[in-house]
Amino acid sequence: MIRFILGRLVKAVFILLAILVFNFLLIHAAPGDPAAVMAGEAGAADEKFLADLRTRFGLDQPLYVQLWIYLKGAVQLDLGFSFRQQMPVAELIGDRLPATLLLTGVAFVLSLVLGVIAGVAASARQGSWGDTIISTLALLFYATPLFWVALMAALVFSVWLGWLPGFGYSTIGAGYTGFAHALDVAKHLVLPATTLGLFFMAIYMRMTRASMLEVSRLDFVKTARAKGLKRSVIQRRHILRNALLPVITLAGLQAGQIFGGAILTETVFAWPGIGRLMFEAINQRDYNVILGVFYISAAMVLLFNLITDVVYVIIDPRIRLTG
Amino acid sequence: MKDFWKRFRYNRGAVIGLVILTIVVATAIAAPFVFPQSPWKMVQRPFLPPFTQDGLMLGTDALGRNVLSGLVHGAYVSLLVGLVSTIVALAIGVPVGACAGYFAGRTDDALMRFTEFFQTIPSFALAIVLLAIFQPSLTFVIIAIAIVSWPPVARLVRGEVLSLRTREFVEAATLSGLGNTQIILRHILPNALPPIIVLASLMVAQAILLESSLSFLGLGDPNIMSWGYMIGSARTVIRTAWWLSFLPGMAILLTVLALNLIGEGLNDALNPRLTRKSE
Numbered sequence: 195m196i197r198f199i200l201g202r203l204v205k206a207v208f209i210l211l212a213i214l215v216f217n218f219l220l221i222h223a224a225p226g227d228p229a230a231v232m233a234g235e236a237g238a239a240d241e242k243f244l245a246d247l248r249t250r251f252g253l254d255q256p257l258y259v260q261l262w263i264y265l266k267g268a269v270q271l272d273l274g275f276s277f278r279q280q281m282p283v284a285e286l287i288g289d290r291l292p293a294t295l296l297l298t299g300v301a302f303v304l305s306l307v308l309g310v311i312a313g314v315a316a317s318a319r320q321g322s323w324g325d326t327i328i329s330t331l332a333l334l335f336y337a338t339p340l341f342w343v344a345l346m347a348a349l350v351f352s353v354w355l356g357w358l359p360g361f362g363y364s365t366i367g368a369g370y371t372g373f374a375h376a377l378d379v380a381k382h383l384v385l386p387a388t389t390l391g392l393f394f395m396a397i398y399m400r401m402t403r404a405s406m407l408e409v410s411r412l413d414f415v416k417t418a419r420a421k422g423l424k425r426s427v428i429q430r431r432h433i434l435r436n437a438l439l440p441v442i443t444l445a446g447l448q449a450g451q452i453f454g455g456a457i458l459t460e461t462v463f464a465w466p467g468i469g470r471l472m473f474e475a476i477n478q479r480d481y482n483v484i485l486g487v488f489y490i491s492a493a494m495v496l497l498f499n500l501i502t503d504v505v506y507v508i509i510d511p512r513i514r515l516t517g
Numbered sequence: 518m519k520d521f522w523k524r525f526r527y528n529r530g531a532v533i534g535l536v537i538l539t540i541v542v543a544t545a546i547a548a549p550f551v552f553p554q555s556p557w558k559m560v561q562r563p564f565l566p567p568f569t570q571d572g573l574m575l576g577t578d579a580l581g582r583n584v585l586s587g588l589v590h591g592a593y594v595s596l597l598v599g600l601v602s603t604i605v606a607l608a609i610g611v612p613v614g615a616c617a618g619y620f621a622g623r624t625d626d627a628l629m630r631f632t633e634f635f636q637t638i639p640s641f642a643l644a645i646v647l648l649a650i651f652q653p654s655l656t657f658v659i660i661a662i663a664i665v666s667w668p669p670v671a672r673l674v675r676g677e678v679l680s681l682r683t684r685e686f687v688e689a690a691t692l693s694g695l696g697n698t699q700i701i702l703r704h705i706l707p708n709a710l711p712p713i714i715v716l717a718s719l720m721v722a723q724a725i726l727l728e729s730s731l732s733f734l735g736l737g738d739p740n741i742m743s744w745g746y747m748i749g750s751a752r753t754v755i756r757t758a759w760w761l762s763f764l765p766g767m768a769i770l771l772t773v774l775a776l777n778l779i780g781e782g783l784n785d786a787l788n789p790r791l792t793r794k795s796e
Contacts, residue, residue, distance in 0.1 A: 209637055217646075224650045333530075337774035339726055341733050342748055342766035349759050447636070454641025458730055462752070472642070473734060476649050484649050488642045495639055 195507070202503055206496040211265070213492050217485045218264045222257070224481075243277060273489065274482035276475075283486040287468055291490065293363055294467030297386055297460065298452050305391035306398055306445055313402025313441075314434060320407060328399065335396035340455050344389040344462040351385060358384050363466050382465075390459040394448060401444050405437040412436075438509060446502030453491045524786040531782020537775035545593035552586040556742040564758050578747070578761050579754050588768055591744040595772060598659055598728040598743075599721040605663035606724075607717060610670025615701050617671065618678025625675070632671045640665035644727065648736040655738040658731060662724050673716055677709035711787035718783055722776035729769050744769050 267274075273283040316328040335343075352360025359365070364378045409415065410433050418428045453469075460469035468487045475483035525531055554560075560583050565576040567584070575584040617628040647661040681687065682705060690700045731737055732745030733752075744765040751761035 209634055212634055213638060220646065220650055333777065334770075334774065337722070337770055337777050339729050339733075339745075339748075339766060339769050339773075341730060342762070342769065345748065345752060345755060345762050346766070349755055349762075353756055450637065450639035451641070453639045457641060457645070458733070461734065472645065476645065476734060476736065479649070481650060484646055488639070488646045491642050492638045495637060499637065 195504075198507070199500065199504065202500050206500065209496060210489075210493060213489055214265055214268050215261065217489060218261055220485070221481070268489070273486035276480055276483050278475075278478045278480045279483070283482050286471060286483060287486055287490050290466055290468045290471050293465060294453075294456055294460070294469060295494075297383065297390065297465055297467055298456050300383060300387040301390040301455075301459075302394070302445075302449075302452055304387060305394035306441075308391070309395040309398025310402045310438070310441065312395070312399040314406060314429070316399070317403045317406035317410070318429065329403070332396040332399045335392045336400070338393070340389065340393050341458040341462055343392060344386070344459050347385050347389050348462060358382075360385055361464050386459045386463040386465050389462075390452070390455050393455065394452060397448065398441055398445065401441045402437060405440050406433055409433045409437045435509065439506065442502055442506050442509065446499050446506075449498040449502070450491075450495045453495060521786050525782050528782040528785050530778040531785070534775040534778025534782065537771055538779060541592050541772050541775065542596065544589055545596050548589045548593045552583070552589055554583075554586065556586040556590040557582060564754075566758075567760060567764075575764060576760070578751060579758070584747075584761065584764060587742050587747055588744070588765060590742045591747060591765060591768065592772070594655075594741055594743045595725045595728060595769070598655070598662065599725040599776075602659045602662035602666065602724045602728075603717055603720045605659060606667040606720060607670055607713070609663065610667035611674050611706070611713070613667070614671035614674025614676075615678050615706065618675040619682055619697065619701055619705065621679070628671070629675070632668045635665070636668040636672075641727070641730065644731060645734070645736060648731060653731075653736050653738055655741055658728060658736075658738060661731075662727050666720055666724060666727070670713070670716060670720075673712060674709060677712060678705055681705050681708055715780055715784045715787060718776055718780035722773045722780070725769065725773055725776070 271284045273287070275281075276283050276286060279286060312328050312332070316325040319325055348360035351358050359382050363382055364370070364375065365382075370378045415428060415432055418432050423432075456467060457469035457472055459465065460467045461473040464470065468490065472484060472487040474480075475487070559581040561570065561573060561577045561581050563577055563579050563581040565573060565581075567576045568574065569576065573583055573585070575588070578584055578587070613628050613632060617625040617632075644661045644665050647664065648657065651657055678701075687700060687704055690704050695703075728737070728743065729745030729748070732743045733749040735749060737743050737746050747765040748762050751758065751765075755762050
């Protein structure tokens with residue numbers, strides 16, 4: 195198990211390095227002076243700051259030396275400086291990351307659990323009314339633009355009905371502490387997490403349903419039925435356990451998508467995470483922040499993939515552990 | 518062909534999808550004739566609600582622009598971006614997947630590592646990075662979408678080619694002295710076509726969603742009226758004029774839904790054995 199995880203870690207590190215090289219090349223491929231790119235939109239930075247950047251990144255030296263300086267900094271989590279916000283990018287991201295992890299984590303668990311339950315329910319009675327309703331809803335959610343669902347949910351549940359807050363992370367100036375604060379945050383989390391989760395729930399539901407139907411046709415299920423086992427036991431212990439494997443593979447592949455979705459959801463709900471940070475950075479052409487968020491979200495996705503790999507191994511005992 | 522149509526028609530959802538898509542395509546084609554004026558032009562006072570003024574069926578937006586005209590012109594942009602970016606993604610993914618599957622060994626390893634790299638990095642964030650650093654023009658939006666959406670194509674084609682290359686007709690082609698390129702182009706790829714067509718129809722839908730998300734964030738071509746842009750610009754006035762966000766969203770929803778339904782219908786009609794859809 196440890197060797198398996200180590201193997202995956204090495205791979206993840208290589209991918210991260212590749213992304214850093216990619217970022218570096220992008221800065222140099224961008225039109226204009228790389229120092230100006232790093233400083234943000236031209237005009238935001240003064241000449242002294244630009245000159246400072248040039249010496250710091252050795253922009254007068256050959257490209258490979260520059261790449262080395264850039265990589266050395268990035269490995270030490272030096273992601274550059276945001277001239278706009280007057281703060282190191284790593285610090286900006288560090289402040290915002292917990293909110294994003296909370297949002298994406300809750301949305302992911304919610305979508306996976308509800309998606310699998312709905313998929314199992316739909317497959318248990320294929321062709322029934324329940325199946326038709328669940329499948330149709332999944333089809334709709336799968337076709338809906340995420341940011342639009344978020345906007346509409348905010349409009350209906352926050353503006354019109356006033357049931358839930360549709361803005362921010364907690365009530366500003368309320369001064370809640372302890373449990374009251376947690377409850378307040380949870381209330382703010384409901385709309386963003388649900389809207390972010392809907393799209394993915396639809397995917398997991400469809401996958402679970404298809405996978406359940408496929409596994410239930412296999413011979414060992416017939417054997418279990420012939421043995422006279424109860425329907426619910428076969429569903430749970432025989433079919434579901436096998437049908438979950440492709441769903442988990444898919445969930446791992448979708449991790450990056452959830453972070454992408456978080457950029458949109460956080461933008462709509464003013465959720466103070468790295469997605470919102472990226473949106474602000476886009477508007478201000480703050481390239482260091484954009485590249486930093488890109489790098490960190492890739493790192494999060496790799497971490498997430500590692501976790502799903504481990505979960506996969508735990509669920510499926512047939513897997514051999516080789517890197 | 519007759520058989521194909523029969524099976525496609527059997528899927529009620531697919532037929533509904535085809536009807537919706539036909540309407541959207543017709544709208545897009547008719548756009549310059551029905552609304553020859555630029556959709557950016559101010560025509561009336563702002564915030565005119567729908568169905569209140571003759572000649573302006575869906576009212577005006579925050580800058581007094583004709584909403585219906587925007588929707589109609591947006592249909593053209595959405596379909597164009599969806600279609601062209603999918604073609605570009607196929608142009609990258611098919612050769613990569615075909616080479617990986619056909620030559621196997623080290624070529625396969627190298628190409629698949631490359632594909633995996635692109636599949637692992639968060640695609641939406643990558644598209645944002647590309648468009649934020651280079652100026653977002655329509656061409657670049659299409660290129661960015663293609664860059665983030667080709668990996669599933671490569672994986673699919675690789676799998677198909679891997680299973681086809683050991684078949685007897687490929688051996689026969691090799692024995693008759695055909696070159697690798699000929700074998701791949703004439704004998705293997707035509708047989709791998711059905712699942713590629715299914716995937717492509719779903720990719721057009723995803724590309725439309727992606728384009729609208731990017732324009733919503735302000736990363737679309739600033740000179741082109743698109744559904745995502747309309748929602749993005751109406752976001753701040755959602756409390757007073759919710760329909761300005763609602764209508765373009767419905768347009769996206771219907772178009773994407775139609776494409777997904779068609780994809781499923783194609784899947785049933787073209788390869789009955791393939792029931793599972795992933796990625």
